[in-house]
Amino acid sequence: MTPRLRKFALTAHITSSVGWIGAVVAYLALVVATQTSQDAQTVRAAFIAMEPIIRFALVPLAFASLLTGLIMSLGTPWGLFRHYWVLAKLLLTVIATLVLLSQLEPISYMASVAADPSTDLGRLGGGGQFLHPGLGLLVLLVTAALSVYKPRGITRYGWRKQQEKRKESQP
Numbered sequence: 001m002t003p004r005l006r007k008f009a010l011t012a013h014i015t016s017s018v019g020w021i022g023a024v025v026a027y028l029a030l031v032v033a034t035q036t037s038q039d040a041q042t043v044r045a046a047f048i049a050m051e052p053i054i055r056f057a058l059v060p061l062a063f064a065s066l067l068t069g070l071i072m073s074l075g076t077p078w079g080l081f082r083h084y085w086v087l088a089k090l091l092l093t094v095i096a097t098l099v100l101l102s103q104l105e106p107i108s109y110m111a112s113v114a115a116d117p118s119t120d121l122g123r124l125g126g127g128g129q130f131l132h133p134g135l136g137l138l139v140l141l142v143t144a145a146l147s148v149y150k151p152r153g154i155t156r157y158g159w160r161k162q163q164e165k166r167k168e169s170q171p
Helices: 003-036 038-075 084-102 106-114 128-149 156-171
Strands: none
Touching: 003 038, 003 128, 038 084, 038 106, 084 106, 084 128
């Protein structure tokens, strides 16, 4: 990967990853509003707003982060299977994306229930609303920390590639 292309891909990866974190924080703010507000209209509006945030911000940013992360790992010396921290980031990102996708239907249901003014808002659930976005935010912060700290630890595949490279460079 050329330096210019690497910088472009890195910028896209950082932007989509930070955007994903920001969208989760926005979603969490709506969850807080649904759980703490005494105003029925505010609660309804927050539940209704959750659906476009998940569909048009969270899901696209999750996929963009995953795709750009794959491009970065495959196009740089870090590799996809050479370092444990890269594998951990990939695994955490895939899990976070799958959990996010599993929440599409329940959130659409809650938005449709909230949109009906005759519906009792008690049907929309209790305090368990914090679990998925809260854990999701924690996972995304862990992946960000892994990117910054890059803990040591090389996989067997990475070690083997390192040895091959050393043999090639020796006369």
